[in-house]
Amino acid sequence: MAYSTDLEKGQIVAETTFSITRDSLVRYAGASGDFNPIHYRDDVATSVGLPGVLAHGMLTMGFAIQPVVDWIGDSGRVLDYQVRFTRPVLVDAVVGASVTVVAKVGAIDDDVARIDLTVTYGEQTVLGKAQARVSLA
Amino acid sequence: MNPELQGRVFEPTAPYLVGREKIREFARAVFATSPLNNDPEAAVAAGYSDIVAPPTFPVVIQESTLAQLLAEPDAGIDFTRVVHGDQRFSYTRPIVAGDELTARLTVASIKSLGGHSMVTAESTITDASGAHVVTAISTLVVRGDE
Numbered sequence: 374m375a376y377s378t379d380l381e382k383g384q385i386v387a388e389t390t391f392s393i394t395r396d397s398l399v400r401y402a403g404a405s406g407d408f409n410p411i412h413y414r415d416d417v418a419t420s421v422g423l424p425g426v427l428a429h430g431m432l433t434m435g436f437a438i439q440p441v442v443d444w445i446g447d448s449g450r451v452l453d454y455q456v457r458f459t460r461p462v463l464v465d466a467v468v469g470a471s472v473t474v475v476a477k478v479g480a481i482d483d484d485v486a487r488i489d490l491t492v493t494y495g496e497q498t499v500l501g502k503a504q505a506r507v508s509l510a
Numbered sequence: 511m512n513p514e515l516q517g518r519v520f521e522p523t524a525p526y527l528v529g530r531e532k533i534r535e536f537a538r539a540v541f542a543t544s545p546l547n548n549d550p551e552a553a554v555a556a557g558y559s560d561i562v563a564p565p566t567f568p569v570v571i572q573e574s575t576l577a578q579l580l581a582e583p584d585a586g587i588d589f590t591r592v593v594h595g596d597q598r599f600s601y602t603r604p605i606v607a608g609d610e611l612t613a614r615l616t617v618a619s620i621k622s623l624g625g626h627s628m629v630t631a632e633s634t635i636t637d638a639s640g641a642h643v644v645t646a647i648s649t650l651v652v653r654g655d656e
Contacts, residue, residue, distance in 0.1 A: 391541060404532075404539035406573050421590070430594050435540030435566040442544050442565070447556060448604060449546070451565045455598035455647075502596075505565075 380478050380486060380509075387440035387476040393428055393462065394469035401432040415466070428462040428470065433499060437474045437492045441505055444476065450508040452485065457501035462494045470494060484510035511586040511627045511652055513620050518582075520615040523574045525638070530607040532570075533563045540564050553606070560607035568599055568635055572646040575615035575633040587629070587652055595628060595649040602642045610638040618647070625654035 380386075398412045407429055410417040418426050434456045442448045464470045472494045479489035490503035530550070537547040542564040545552035553561045580589050605611070618630040633646045 397539075401539040404536045405570060431566060431569050431597065432540065434597060435542075435564065438565050439541050439543075442542065442547075446544075447546055447562070448542070448544060448564055449556075449558065449562050451601065451604075453598070453600045454565050455596065457596040458594050 384478045387444045389440040390473045391436050425463050430458040440474050441476050445507050453506040456503040459501040460499045515617045516620045518617045520578050522612045522614045525610045525612050526571050528609040558606050563605035568644050568646045571613050572633045575613045591653040593651045595651045598647040601644045611635050627652040
């Protein structure tokens with residue numbers, strides 16, 4: 374597939390909103406092996422000074438790339454993926470949390486595109502320098 | 511924390527056999543609905559030997575290397591003060607079901623910043639033939655005394 378000829382810097386290639394619940398956090402804890410109780414127990418979260426139960430940063434990183442994978446059609450085309458964890462995602466026990474991912478072309482270099490992700494929760498970005506390099510060849 | 515940790519290379523972890531159902535379980539947990547992450551026929555049609563792991567799956571293997579670091583007797587890392595600062599995965603090829611993977615941790619750098627310490631841990635993940643698959647890089651921030 375040759376995407377490169379059609380792509381332009383700044384173009385939005387994918388946009389998705391994810392609904393995260395406490396169930397999502399328990400599921401991710403089991404799948405990843407990260408059983409830190411700040412991700413499922415309010416009492417533990419508040420005892421260490423947090424406002425409440427937080428999503429695993431790696432869960433946010435994990436789903437934030439999915440709109441890019443669906444666009445490119447093959448997770449094996451992701452050559453490099455990095456994020457900085459800048460703000461927590463608080464997951465309310467009743468209403469959960471809504472996290473929006475916008476994926477935009479940051480740069481194109483031959484057959485590799487850098488896709489920049491803007492990941493927001495409650496009007497604020499939660500990841501910094503969230504970038505994936507994907508193969509277009 | 512102990513600055514002499516910089517440059518230390520740890521023992522390789524025991525081989526981790528990547529199971530198809532583990533990939534599906536992880537894929538479901540990160541909302542990965544791509545057929546290549548779930549359906550062996552689709553993965554084979556795309557040229558893979560079995561289903562492909564989502565991009566952040568190496569964290570499952572990396573986790574055991576970070577446990578080695580935190581357990582290192584002279585590291586001086588208080589687990590309750592550790593915050594995940596950033597994360598990166600650099601791939602040579604994607605992980606597929608059936609891979610037998612080993613990870614080896616190197617402490618790439620240790621920096622002090624306003625009472626906090628930042629440790630960058632690089633876990634090099636290789637397959638059964640010894641070929642590089644992916645490097646997982648984490649920067650952990652260890653908060654200083656308040």
